Amino acid sequence: MSDKRTELSELGEFGLINELTKSFKNQQKSTVYGVGDDAAVLERDEENVTLISTDMLLEGVHFNLMYTPLKHLGYKAVIVNLSDIYAMNGTPEQITVSIAVSNRFPKEALEELYEGIQTACNIYKVDLIGGDTTSSLTGLVISVTAIGVATKNNVVYRNTAKENDLVVVTGDLGAAYMGLQILEREKEVFKTNPDIQPDLDGFDYLLERQLKPEARKDIIGFLKELDVLPTAMIDISDGLASEIMHLCTQSKLGVNIFDEKIPIDPKVATTAIDFNMDPATCALNGGEDYELLFTIKQEDYEKIKGNPHMSVIGHMTDNAEARYLIDKQGTVIELKAQGWNHFGK
Amino acid sequence: MSDKRTELSELGEFGLINELTKSFKNQQKSTVYGVGDDAAVLERDEENVTLISTDMLLEGVHFNLMYTPLKHLGYKAVIVNLSDIYAMNGTPEQITVSIAVSNRFPKEALEELYEGIQTACNIYKVDLIGGDTTSSLTGLVISVTAIGVATKNNVVYRNTAKENDLVVVTGDLGAAYMGLQILEREKEVFKTNPDIQPDLDGFDYLLERQLKPEARKDIIGFLKELDVLPTAMIDISDGLASEIMHLCTQSKLGVNIFDEKIPIDPKVATTAIDFNMDPATCALNGGEDYELLFTIKQEDYEKIKGNPHMSVIGHMTDNAEARYLIDKQGTVIELKAQGWNHFGK
Numbered sequence: 001m002s003d004k005r006t007e008l009s010e011l012g013e014f015g016l017i018n019e020l021t022k023s024f025k026n027q028q029k030s031t032v033y034g035v036g037d038d039a040a041v042l043e044r045d046e047e048n049v050t051l052i053s054t055d056m057l058l059e060g061v062h063f064n065l066m067y068t069p070l071k072h073l074g075y076k077a078v079i080v081n082l083s084d085i086y087a088m089n090g091t092p093e094q095i096t097v098s099i100a101v102s103n104r105f106p107k108e109a110l111e112e113l114y115e116g117i118q119t120a121c122n123i124y125k126v127d128l129i130g131g132d133t134t135s136s137l138t139g140l141v142i143s144v145t146a147i148g149v150a151t152k153n154n155v156v157y158r159n160t161a162k163e164n165d166l167v168v169v170t171g172d173l174g175a176a177y178m179g180l181q182i183l184e185r186e187k188e189v190f191k192t193n194p195d196i197q198p199d200l201d202g203f204d205y206l207l208e209r210q211l212k213p214e215a216r217k218d219i220i221g222f223l224k225e226l227d228v229l230p231t232a233m234i235d236i237s238d239g240l241a242s243e244i245m246h247l248c249t250q251s252k253l254g255v256n257i258f259d260e261k262i263p264i265d266p267k268v269a270t271t272a273i274d275f276n277m278d279p280a281t282c283a284l285n286g287g288e289d290y291e292l293l294f295t296i297k298q299e300d301y302e303k304i305k306g307n308p309h310m311s312v313i314g315h316m317t318d319n320a321e322a323r324y325l326i327d328k329q330g331t332v333i334e335l336k337a338q339g340w341n342h343f344g345k
Numbered sequence: 346m347s348d349k350r351t352e353l354s355e356l357g358e359f360g361l362i363n364e365l366t367k368s369f370k371n372q373q374k375s376t377v378y379g380v381g382d383d384a385a386v387l388e389r390d391e392e393n394v395t396l397i398s399t400d401m402l403l404e405g406v407h408f409n410l411m412y413t414p415l416k417h418l419g420y421k422a423v424i425v426n427l428s429d430i431y432a433m434n435g436t437p438e439q440i441t442v443s444i445a446v447s448n449r450f451p452k453e454a455l456e457e458l459y460e461g462i463q464t465a466c467n468i469y470k471v472d473l474i475g476g477d478t479t480s481s482l483t484g485l486v487i488s489v490t491a492i493g494v495a496t497k498n499n500v501v502y503r504n505t506a507k508e509n510d511l512v513v514v515t516g517d518l519g520a521a522y523m524g525l526q527i528l529e530r531e532k533e534v535f536k537t538n539p540d541i542q543p544d545l546d547g548f549d550y551l552l553e554r555q556l557k558p559e560a561r562k563d564i565i566g567f568l569k570e571l572d573v574l575p576t577a578m579i580d581i582s583d584g585l586a587s588e589i590m591h592l593c594t595q596s597k598l599g600v601n602i603f604d605e606k607i608p609i610d611p612k613v614a615t616t617a618i619d620f621n622m623d624p625a626t627c628a629l630n631g632g633e634d635y636e637l638l639f640t641i642k643q644e645d646y647e648k649i650k651g652n653p654h655m656s657v658i659g660h661m662t663d664n665a666e667a668r669y670l671i672d673k674q675g676t677v678i679e680l681k682a683q684g685w686n687h688f689g690k
Contacts, residue, residue: 006452008480017478019452020459026472028438030494033474040474042439042492045390054475054490056443060482093373094387098401098488107351107364114365127371129378129385130399133362135353137405143443143477143488145399147387149375 036250037158038087038235039148049155051092051148053084059139067183070109072211073142074116080237081146082124083215083290087235088157090150091220094129095121098143100136113142124217154229156294159250161232165295167247167255167314168230168304170219172263173240174279177286178271179203179210205267213290219309226303230294239287242337245323247295247316254322257314257335284325285338381595382503383432383580384493394500396437396493398429404484411535412528415454417556418487419461425582426491427469428560428635432580433502435495436565439474440466443488445481458487469562499574501639504595506577510640512592512600512659513575513649515564517608518585519624522631523616524548524555550612558635564654571648575639584632587682590668592640592661599667602659602680629670630683 008016021035032049033041039053057077059065065073078095085092097117101110121128126146186198200207216235223230232251234243240262248255262283272279295316296304304310323335353361366380377394378386384398402422404410410418423440430437442462446455466473471491531543545552561580568575577596579588585607593600607628617624640661641649649655659671668680 004451004453008446008448008450008452008455011452016452016455017476020455020478021473024463024466024473026474027470028472030438031472031474034439034472035475040439040441042474044395050389050395052439052441052475052490052492054441054443054477054488056445056477056479056486056488058445058479058481058486061445061480093375094379094385094397096385096397096399096490098399100401100403100406100486101353103353105353106349107353107356107361108349110353110361110365118369121369125372127373127376127379128366128369129371129376129387130380130397131362132399132401133365134401134403135406136403138483141401141403141445141486141488143399143401143486145397145441145490147397 033157038084039090041088041155044149047151048149049152051085051088051090051150052145053081054143054145055080055084056141056143058141064187065140066187068211070112071116074113075120075212077142077144078117078120078124078126079213079215079290081144082126082217083235083237085146085148086215086217086220087233087292088148088150089154089220089223089230089233090148092124092126092146092148094127094147096130096145097128098132100134100141102136102138102140105140124215156230156233158232158234158247161247161251161253161295161316163253163316163318164298165231165316166298166301166312167244167257167293167295167316168310168312169236169240169263169291169293170216170309171289171291172265172268173236173289173291174268174272174283174286175206175209175265176213176288177282178268179206179208181275182206182271183210203271205265206271210288213288215290216292219292222307222309228296228300228303230296233292233294236289236291236293237287239285239337240293241284241335243293244335245337247293248320248323251316252320254317254319254324255314255335256317256324256326259325259327261311261313263311378502383429384435386433386500389494392496393494394497396430396433396435396495397490398426399488399490400425400429401486401488403486409532410485411532413556415457416461419458420465420557422487422489423462423465423469423471424558424560424635426489427471427562428580428582430491430493431560431562431565432578432637433493433495434499434565434568434575434578435493437469437471437491437493439472439492441475441490442473443477445479445486447481447483447485450485469560501575501578503577503579503592506592506596506598506640506661508598508661508663509643510576510661511643511646511657512589512602512638512640512661513655514581514585514608514636514638514658515561515654516634516636517610517613518581518634518636519613519617519628519631520551520554520610521558521633522627523613524551524553526620527551527616528555548616550610551616555633558633560635561637564637567652567654573641573645573648575641578637578639581634581636581638582632584630584682585638586629586680588638589680590682592638593665593668596661597665599662599664600659600669600680601662602670604670604672606656606658608656
């Protein structure tokens with residue numbers, strides 16, 4: 001090792017992956033697409049490809065066991081990976097789950113975790129086909145790999161959006177992040193006075209979005225029914241702004257996003273204001289929504305117009321340097337991705 | 346959660362996986378074989394199946410960075426998974442690598458880790474196709490998933506050994522374990538007096554087996570050339586005794602293993618004696634050898650006789666309760682698997 005020392009916080013998660021893998025060359029003909037999208041794409045048979053996606057969740061970084069029921073955690077760990085397969089316009093079929101766990105956990109706690117995993121498997125019709133179980137000297141670690149299938153002609157990548165394509169987002173954004181704020185607030189209250197019951201009343205939607213999110217399997221079905229093949233797609237795990245930047249960078253395009261078009265649930269808006277936060281900022285940078293962000297050809301607009309699950313929030317432009325957020329008054333500001341830099345200072 | 350509390354150390358790693366996954370049912374027709382072998386087996390095309398294997402390595406549990414160079418660690422993390430694919434008589438083609446790492450690591454340290462990963466990818470001709478990079482509040486975590494291919498007719502499982510089949514092991518055993526003993530001894534010396542240089546002279550073979558093991562890709566080739574299709578196979582990661590027990594349990598058979606037939610390198614024997622250990626015990630329970638253990642039909646014996654890479658060490662019997670180790674004097678003792686219970690007390 002040379003004496004040079006580059007701090008990880010200087011790079012961020014995406015910069016780091018690119019740096020570490022840039023000199024790797026693919027040599028297997030079965031590798032269709034490797035690092036760089038929601039899932040890797042591998043040859044399968046004449047009609048189909050196999051999709052592979054993997055994610056690792058760590059206690060203290062991605063979840064806090066103080067307010068995360070193990071059953072929900074198991075469920076969410078699966079969902080996070082299935083979402084990546086849907087984001088390729090594919091169907092997940094199998095998962096592997098590896099866990100590292102401290103001796104302080106009794107078997108019964110792990111059974112709860114696996115109950116959540118099994119519930120997700122049943123609902124999304126995926127099989128648990130393997131994994132690894134080992135001890136951890138510290139916190140709980142969960143690593144999930146999802147395996148899916150897509151027809152060759154219908155795989156949707158991040159790097160194939162075209163100029164003038166419409167930018168569409170599913171569901172609403174920012175709720176998972178506001179759910180986390182509620183949980184963190186009640187944790188602080190509890191730490192100050194353990195006798196006070198947490199005040200979670202009325203926040204069901206936000207808490208569910210944080211603790212037990214769903215993957216948008218339904219959207220993949222709707223798109224097929226509507227005969228709309230997105231030109232590019234990504235799932236929203238790190239926040240809308242960050243994911244839009246990925247689409248732009250990989251498709252070498254710019255974007256205009258209209259602030260007021262971003263779908264925000266009223267409860268997110270009122271809660272954000274209670275927390276002295278801007279609702280749009282929560283939606284843009286909150287993360288963990290597991291909604292889908294995709295682009296469609298202008299001519300497909302009529303097919304999705306009025307669909308309650310989809311909102312058109314902008315369009316792609318030919319200037320790769322120009323990523324703009326435009327507000328009601330027409331003020332144009334540069335879109336910035338705060339996202340989630342786990343290596344942040 | 347009920348009030349019942351079952352300690353993980355009561356179950357061990359294998360008992361735990363079985364307990365946690367026993368109520369899962371496969372529902373995808375593309376799942377050929379799920380939990381329970383070295384790798385899962387999935388439908389691919391008319392001739393081939395896809396193999397999936399995954400392993401997670403944690404600092405302080407599976408490796409100690411005090412004496413493990415990061416380049417070797419990256420290499421080994423890949424090898425461990427490729428070994429599982431070979432153990433199905435398959436060929437690995439891709440891997441995903443997820444890492445969780447503390448901010449205390451500079452980028453340059455991770456580059457070393459990835460150099461080792463890349464070296465393994467080049468030598469074994471596998472593509473790195475994805476992964477996840479996140480921060481860890483404590484130690485380094487590496488989770489690797491390997492994806493491979495095998496022809497449908499040639500996949501070899503653990504549960505298909507037959508009575509009277511010969512038990513064969515590749516290479517020699519116990520060296521990785523003795524390498525670990527040497528490293529642990531020198532670590533203790535260093536802790537007492539940091540000015541003393543570690544005394545690793547003459548232990549190259551043992552250290553290499555511990556720090557930079559290889560997967561037996563060559564054996565898969567030899568078996569094909571020799572026209573021998575094993576009746577059952579497993580890789581030796583947790584120690585010969587433990588793996589033999591898996592073959593027996595899954596094939597519902599017993600075994601006779603002849604102590605003196607177990608291949609042990611002379612350096613392992615002399616080093617074990619220096620450490621007041623029994624060489625055979627090191628070979629039986631040492632672990633991390635990444636050799637292959639397989640069974641063949643009696644009629645295939647002539648094909649492998651005298652092959653320097655393969656040793657016949659015993660045969661399968663019809664009494665599932667009888668797993669015996671027989672020494673030179675003909676003394677029969679029950680085979681016990683100490684293996685590696687990471688949840689040990």
